[in-house]
Amino acid sequence: YSYGELTIPCETATKGAVVNVEVDVTNEGTVAGEEVVFLFVSYPDTTERRPDKELKGFKRVALDAGETKTVTIPINVRDLRYYDMDSDEWVVESGELLVMVGGSSDALSSQGTLTITE
Numbered sequence: 001y002s003y004g005e006l007t008i009p010c011e012t013a014t015k016g017a018v019v020n021v022e023v024d025v026t027n028e029g030t031v032a033g034e035e036v037v038f039l040f041v042s043y044p045d046t047t048e049r050r051p052d053k054e055l056k057g058f059k060r061v062a063l064d065a066g067e068t069k070t071v072t073i074p075i076n077v078r079d080l081r082y083y084d085m086d087s088d089e090w091v092v093e094s095g096e097l098l099v100m101v102g103g104s105s106d107a108l109s110s111q112g113t114l115t116i117t118e
Helices: none
Strands: 012-014 018-026 033-042 054-063 068-076 082-084 089-091 095-102 110-117
Touching (some): 018 110, 033 068
Antiparallel strands (some): 033 054
16 A cells, blocks of 8 residues: 555644544555554654654545545544643643654654644
């Protein structure tokens, strides 16, 4: 399976938004099959203790041999929250968010950025 360019419909999103990320997936094989498309995010400029990649969505797609389909995976910005021990509450971190998709966490072939604002 191969992945096309990732499409993020906006450059910025507020903390209450839902962003529908799209990517074209192609079955380059000679038989029909299914692929699970994973969406991970990362916070390159974070000052908090965060994992390198966080799984935020996935979708299974069935493809005939040679077929290409556009897969849409929504990111609910509210789901990006983490628990801040200093303020004793769940918060969404503002700033740049790296969005990555692929067939596994080690094969994230398409990526783009989104800025989270207040």
